[in-house]
Amino acid sequence: MEVKERTTTVASHMESLEKEFNVLVELDRTMSERPNAERRNIYGRAQLLVMDFEDSSKSENISPEVQEKIQALETISKNCKLVMIRKKRAGLQLVWDNVTGFIRTFAVVLFLILSGVVVALPCVMLRPVEYYLLKWGVLSPFNRLAVLAKHFIASSILYLAGVEVIAEGLQRDKLGKECAILCFSHSSTLDAFILGQTVPVFHRSLGKADLFLIPFFSLLLLAFGGLPINRKDRDQAVNALSGAASSAYVGDCVCVSPEGTRSLSGHILPFKKGPFYMWEQLKTPIIPIVFVGAYDLYPPGKNIPFSGKVYTKFLQPIAPTEVSTREEMSRLLRRRMLEAWKEPSEDAAKPVSWSFFVKHVLSLVAFYGGCYYGPVVLHFREILDYYGISTLQAMGLYLVLAIAITLVFYVYLMYVDKLLTKLWRGLFGGGRPNKTK
Numbered sequence: 001m002e003v004k005e006r007t008t009t010v011a012s013h014m015e016s017l018e019k020e021f022n023v024l025v026e027l028d029r030t031m032s033e034r035p036n037a038e039r040r041n042i043y044g045r046a047q048l049l050v051m052d053f054e055d056s057s058k059s060e061n062i063s064p065e066v067q068e069k070i071q072a073l074e075t076i077s078k079n080c081k082l083v084m085i086r087k088k089r090a091g092l093q094l095v096w097d098n099v100t101g102f103i104r105t106f107a108v109v110l111f112l113i114l115s116g117v118v119v120a121l122p123c124v125m126l127r128p129v130e131y132y133l134l135k136w137g138v139l140s141p142f143n144r145l146a147v148l149a150k151h152f153i154a155s156s157i158l159y160l161a162g163v164e165v166i167a168e169g170l171q172r173d174k175l176g177k178e179c180a181i182l183c184f185s186h187s188s189t190l191d192a193f194i195l196g197q198t199v200p201v202f203h204r205s206l207g208k209a210d211l212f213l214i215p216f217f218s219l220l221l222l223a224f225g226g227l228p229i230n231r232k233d234r235d236q237a238v239n240a241l242s243g244a245a246s247s248a249y250v251g252d253c254v255c256v257s258p259e260g261t262r263s264l265s266g267h268i269l270p271f272k273k274g275p276f277y278m279w280e281q282l283k284t285p286i287i288p289i290v291f292v293g294a295y296d297l298y299p300p301g302k303n304i305p306f307s308g309k310v311y312t313k314f315l316q317p318i319a320p321t322e323v324s325t326r327e328e329m330s331r332l333l334r335r336r337m338l339e340a341w342k343e344p345s346e347d348a349a350k351p352v353s354w355s356f357f358v359k360h361v362l363s364l365v366a367f368y369g370g371c372y373y374g375p376v377v378l379h380f381r382e383i384l385d386y387y388g389i390s391t392l393q394a395m396g397l398y399l400v401l402a403i404a405i406t407l408v409f410y411v412y413l414m415y416v417d418k419l420l421t422k423l424w425r426g427l428f429g430g431g432r433p434n435k436t437k
Contacts, residue, residue, distance in 0.1 A: 013056065014056065017049060017052055017053060017056070020045065020049055021049060021069055021072075021073070024042060024045060024046055024049065024073065024076055025072070025076070027042050027076075028042070028075075028076045028079055031076075031079045031080065036082045036083060036266070036296055036348075036349070037344060037345060037346055037348065039080040039081070039082055039083075040080075040082070040267070040292070040341055040342065040345075041342045041343075041344065042076065042080050042342075043077050043080035043267045043268075043341070043342070044338045044339070044341040044342025044343075045342050046073045046074075046076045046077045046080070047073075047077060047268070047334075047338050048335065048338050048339070048342070049073055050070050050073050050074065050077075051331065051334070051335060051338075053066050053069060053070055053073075054070070077267070078265070080265070080267060081265040081266065081267075082265065082266030082267065082295055082296060082299075084296070084299055084302070085296055085297070085306050085308075085349060101304040101306075102304070103364065104160060104161055104162055104304075104305070104307070104364070105161075105303070105304045105305070107160040107364055107367055107368065108157055108160050108161050110367075110371065111156060111157060111160055111367065112157070112216050112217060112220065113216050113402075115153050115156070115220070116215070116216030116217065116218075116219040116220055116402065117216070117219065117398070117401070117402055117405070119149055119152070119153060119223070120149065120153065120219040120220050120222065120223035121219050121223075121405065123145055123146050123149045123150075123223040124219065124222045124223055124409075126145060127146065130144050130145055130146060140176070141175075141176040141201045141202065141252065142172075142176055142200055142201060144202060146202050146223065146225070147200070147201060147202050149223060150196040150202075150223060150224050150225075151196065151197060151200075153193075153196065153220060153223070154192075154193040154194070154195075154196030154197040154224075155196075155197045156363070156367075157193050158190075158193055158194070158197060159359060159360055159363040160360075160363055160364060160367060161190075161305050161307070162305075162306075162307030162308075162352060162357075162360045163190060163194075163297060163298075163305065163307065163308065163309075163310055163352075164308070164309045164310070164352040164353060164356040165194050165197055165198060165309075165310050165312055166309060166310070166311050166312065167198045167312045167314065168311060168312065168313050168314065169313055169314040169315060169316075170198065170200075170312075170314045171314065171317075172200055174285070174287065174317055175199075175200060175201050175253065175287075176200075176201050178284055178285075179252055179253065179254065179282060179284050180253050180254075180284050180285050180286070180287055180317065181253070181254050181255075181256065181275070181278070181279055181282065181284060181285070181286045181287070182195075182199065182203060182253050182254070182255045182256070182286075182287050182289055183256060183257070183258050183275065183286055183287070183288050183289065183333055183337075184255065184256075184257055184288075184289035184290070184291065185257070185259070185263070185268050185289070185290050185291055185337060185341070186257035186259055186261070186262050186263060186291075187262055187263040187265075187266050187267075187291070187294060187295040187299070187300075188262065188291070188294035188295050188297070188298045188299060188300070189262075189298055189300070190291075190294045190297065190298050190305065190310065191257075191291055191294055192205070192207075192221075192224065194291060194294065194310060194312055195224075195255055195289075196224055198312050198314075199253065199255070201252060201253055202225055202252045202253070203224075203225050203252060203253040203254065203255045204225040204226075204227060204252065204253070204254045204255065205221075205224065205225055205226050205227070205254070205255040205256065206226070206227055206228075206229045206255075206256055206257075207221055207226050207227070207228060207229065208228070208229060208230075208261075209228040209229060209230045209410075209414060211226075211228075212226070212228045212406070212409070212410050212413065212414075213406065213407075213410055214406070215399070215402040215403050215406045216402055216406075218406045218409065218410070219402075219405065219406070219409075222409060225252075225255075227413065228410070228413050228414060230414070253287075254278070254282075256275045256278070257275075258271040258272060258275045258276075258330070258333065258334075259271060259272065260272040260274070262300050263295070264299075264300055266295035266296070266299065267341070268290075268334070268337055268338060268341055271330050271333070271334055273326075273330075276326035276327075276329055276330050277326065279320075279326060279329055280326045283320045284320065285317040285318060285319050285320065286317065286318045286329065286333060287314060287315070287317045287318075288314075288315040288318070288333055288336050288337050288340070289312065289313065289314055289315070290312075290313040290315065290337055290340045290341055291310060291311070291312055291313075292310065292311040292312075292313065292341075292345045292348045293308060293309055293310040293311055293345065293348030293349040294310045296308070296348065296349035297310065297349055306349070307351070307352060307360070308348075308349045308350055308351060308352060309347055309348060309349060309350055309351075309352055309353075310348065310349070311345045311348050313340050315336055315337070315340055316336075318332060318333060318336065
């Protein structure tokens with residue numbers, strides 16, 4: 001009797017999967033006419049159905065018929081590639097869009113240059129002091145200097161760019177007590193700044209090594225807790241993952257994209273194995289994060305971001321007790337993120353609210369006003385004349401200083417720290433001391 005009931009249940013489940021498959025095939029026929037919100041929904045459903053077919057065939061070899069359906073679903077997923085926003089403008093409207101886009105982009109670039117040395121560098125240099133202040137209880141994980149600085153920098157950049165971030169599901173009580181892993185979908189350069197604004201504690205994050213050679217931007221990455229990873233060097237990549245885990249203090253987070261790179265389609269890519277080895281080492285909760293609208297506003301390869309809304313969805317944490325292996329954690333995390341991905345967010349990437357628009361305009365006016373009147377108030381011209389330095393020479397010295405600092409940090413992170421790790425292991429065995437303990 002039990003065997004019969006189980007057979008009936010399996011047959012019913014496969015029938016529901018068949019129905020969903022047929023629905024997706026029909027939706028795919030009109031894909032070119034569908035907006036990004038519907039494409040996200042179809043992609044999420046298609047990828048979840050792939051996982052359902054795989055799970056239903058786990059105990060036996062996947063039949064040719066099921067393999068054919070999985071291939072068809074992967075084709076549907078490729079057809080769901082998100083499209084860039086293309087505003088139908090002409091005449092004065094087109095000129096206005098180009099002018100405002102240039103004003104926003106120039107403000108963001110100039111702010112990056114100024115904040116990289118003025119704000120980010122002191123945060124990096126004062127990090128050892130912060131460690132002892134945290135240890136003595138003077139600071140909490142929520143009000144340490146690095147957290148306040150990254151929130152200020154990230155929020156300023158998003159305000160100047162005209163990107164309104166709406167955070168959903170953030171549970172502050174789940175952060176600040178233990179080292180958690182934040183796994184986020186990655187499809188835009190905006191993602192780093194959105195994390196900096198919305199995550200209320202300090203977080204370690206991994207980025208490709210080339211980014212740490214960009215003057216000014218590399219200092220922001222370091223202030224945000226970035227660690228370089230060389231994808232071509234497996235040993236260095238493993239050490240970077242271990243370093244992210246071992247360098248996190250109690251209450252910090254480790255941010256990592258399980259996809260390993262930015263998505264060129266705008267959707268959630270297949271996951272790499274590295275982050276789940278790190279999870280196996282830490283055995284802490286994983287908090288999934290999904291960004292909706294970031295790719296639409298600023299996809300890879302685009303120079304000027306559009307203004308609009310981005311939704312940041314903080315999902316329920318996945319406790320280590322919910323799974324027994326890293327493979328199970330990978331599949332559970334992907335399923336949770338795809339479930340959130342297919343939920344409708346109709347106004348993602350749509351125009352910002354009026355209240356945010358007012359703040360956006362005021363931030364641009366305040367920033368450009370500060371850039372104009374700041375040197376006057378600080379008697380910048382008189383100081384340069386006193387030392388016999390022209391404005392052009394001062395700018396050149398500032399650039400040389402930023403490049404020199406960037407190279408010093410890059411050499412330390414990529415080579416010196418690696419040698420120190422080997423030396424530590426040779427003298428004492430094992431890895432560097434884990435600060436999360």
